[in-house]
Amino acid sequence: MEMTRRHAIVVGGSMAGLGAARALANHFDRVTLVERDELTTSTANRKGTPQAQHAHGLLASGYRILSGYFPKMMDELVADGAMPGDLTGDFLWYQYGGWKLRSNCGLEGIVVSRPHLERKVRERVLALPKITLLQGHDGKEPVFDPGTRRVTGLRVRNHSTGAISTLDADLVVDALGRGSSSPKWLASWGYGEVTETNVPIEVGYATGVFERHPGDLYGSIGAVIAGTAPQSTRYAAILGAESNRWIITLAGCLRDYPPTDFTGWKEFARTLPTPDVVDLVKDRAPIGPIVSYRFPANRHRHYEKLKDFPDGYLVMGDAVCSFNPIYGQGMSVALTEARALDGCLAAGDDDLAKRFFREVTRIVANPWAIATGEDYRYPKVEGRRPPGFTIVSRYMERAHRAATKDAVVLRRFFEVASLLAPPPSMMAPGIAWRVFLGGGGVLRKTSPARKATP
Numbered sequence: 417m418e419m420t421r422r423h424a425i426v427v428g429g430s431m432a433g434l435g436a437a438r439a440l441a442n443h444f445d446r447v448t449l450v451e452r453d454e455l456t457t458s459t460a461n462r463k464g465t466p467q468a469q470h471a472h473g474l475l476a477s478g479y480r481i482l483s484g485y486f487p488k489m490m491d492e493l494v495a496d497g498a499m500p501g502d503l504t505g506d507f508l509w510y511q512y513g514g515w516k517l518r519s520n521c522g523l524e525g526i527v528v529s530r531p532h533l534e535r536k537v538r539e540r541v542l543a544l545p546k547i548t549l550l551q552g553h554d555g556k557e558p559v560f561d562p563g564t565r566r567v568t569g570l571r572v573r574n575h576s577t578g579a580i581s582t583l584d585a586d587l588v589v590d591a592l593g594r595g596s597s598s599p600k601w602l603a604s605w606g607y608g609e610v611t612e613t614n615v616p617i618e619v620g621y622a623t624g625v626f627e628r629h630p631g632d633l634y635g636s637i638g639a640v641i642a643g644t645a646p647q648s649t650r651y652a653a654i655l656g657a658e659s660n661r662w663i664i665t666l667a668g669c670l671r672d673y674p675p676t677d678f679t680g681w682k683e684f685a686r687t688l689p690t691p692d693v694v695d696l697v698k699d700r701a702p703i704g705p706i707v708s709y710r711f712p713a714n715r716h717r718h719y720e721k722l723k724d725f726p727d728g729y730l731v732m733g734d735a736v737c738s739f740n741p742i743y744g745q746g747m748s749v750a751l752t753e754a755r756a757l758d759g760c761l762a763a764g765d766d767d768l769a770k771r772f773f774r775e776v777t778r779i780v781a782n783p784w785a786i787a788t789g790e791d792y793r794y795p796k797v798e799g800r801r802p803p804g805f806t807i808v809s810r811y812m813e814r815a816h817r818a819a820t821k822d823a824v825v826l827r828r829f830f831e832v833a834s835l836l837a838p839p840p841s842m843m844a845p846g847i848a849w850r851v852f853l854g855g856g857g858v859l860r861k862t863s864p865a866r867k868a869t870p
């Protein structure tokens with residue numbers, strides 16, 4: 417059915433909401449972004465996104481979508497102190513007992529704090545004349561018309577006055593994150609129960625911010641240091657950020673939570689497979705307190721499985737699917753969904769929800785397979801392993817080893833991890849024989865200290 421495209425509302429002004437607003441501006445006369453927090457121009461952390469204090473990596477897929485929607489934004493971030501670099505030439509990866517080959521793979525990235533990235537995206541989104549921000553307002557619930565079986569607007573509550581009002585809209589997009597109430601609303605409108613898949617991982621984060629000195633960490637812009645599952649549950653991400661900072665997140669899954677006192681935090685870091693975090697902070701104290709976060713489970717809500725769905729309503733971002741954060745996928749997945757929304761609207765109005773949720777299901781399938789595939793290596797993680805799980809896991813271990821010395825495997829590996837290529841492409845013939853030849857034998861300990869020339 418044709419929909420008028422006068423006004424769209426996005427509720428939730430974080431990365432999914434910002435991406436959605438940008439996409440909708442291509443198709444609607446007006447877009448209103450409703451956000452509960454007061455969004456100042458400061459990059460201080462805000463209440464609605466407590467995760468933003470922790471290391472946030474942007475995958476190459478997300479980097480490309482942001483660069484496409486907001487030309488020159490990456491240059492502006494760099495001018496503000498963010499650091500650009502090659503994903504494997506300038507960023508270091510220790511996984512499965514070895515450093516990945518430090519050599520340019522051609523995939524571009526940037527390291528920056530999450531609040532700073534979000535602020536920059538927000539500035540660019542709000543610079544578009546069609547988009548208006550309604551901040552300090554709670555999206556209370558969408559307005560559903562049982563006669564036409566469509567959502568016709570959103571009830572909002574002004575935070576400071578408590579006043580409730582209704583905004584009319586042709587389309588409402590729920591980008592409320594994991595706390596979204598869409599399943600409850602849909603059930604109350606008679607659409608039945610939204611089923612969900614959960615893979616509990618119980619990961620805890622503890623993050624400190626430190627001064628960055630020239631020459632730190634072999635002159636790189638960051639590193640991931642991961643213990644090998646299932647023996648180790650521990651992990652660290654060191655990310656460069658604006659204002660000469662390192663954001664250092666320690667993480668432990670299956671309730672192996674890192675402490676937030678600096679002494680305990682350093683003890684935890686000492687148990688990582690390389691001493692780099694300990695070396696980096698040995699003569700530094702954290703700037704401000706070490707902050708923590710707990711994430712219970714990978715969760716996928718299957719909106720695509722509902723038999724029917726109201727017109728004028730969509731759900732996206734973490735509200736649909738959220739992943740164990742150590743794989744750094746959420747922002748890039750949300751942005752990929754925003755681009756898909758753009759494509760679905762360009763193709764017309766018929767069956768919009770059905771087409772959009774089909775796309776979302778396709779988009780989340782790969783990051784879900786990557787995140788849960790790694791998490792399932794822990795026997796304690798509950799859930800049905802996919803067919804061939806043990807063989808694929810062994811193959812991927814060899815692929816990790818091969819990527820410590822083979823630049824072709826390395827590139828494909830990061831294309832897959834960055835959601836630019838599907839996981840089965842790791843097994844394409846041109847890659848598989850390199851994995852078999854390069855992934856066996858004793859692990860050659862490559863050094864991250866110098867970049868290899870191809």
Ligand SMILES: Cc1cc2nc3c(=O)[nH]c(=O)nc-3n(C[C@H](O)[C@H](O)[C@H](O)COP(=O)(O)OP(=O)(O)OC[C@H]3O[C@@H](n4cnc5c(N)ncnc54)[C@H](O)[C@@H]3O)c2cc1C
Nearest residue numbers: 428430432452464467472473555593733734741744746747
């Ligand atoms: C600890 C941690 C680390 C992470 N690390 C990474 C990483 O390295 N890389 C990566 O890509 N992703 C990472 N993620 C995931 C990433 O943060 C999210 O996927 C991303 O922010 C997109 O989420 P979202 O916009 O759907 O929801 P959220 O970011 O949760 O945003 C929801 C928004 O809705 C607003 N809101 C809530 N209720 C209301 C209401 N009633 N009315 C109006 N507004 C409301 C909130 O204030 C907020 O702005 C991490 C997540 C966690 C938890």
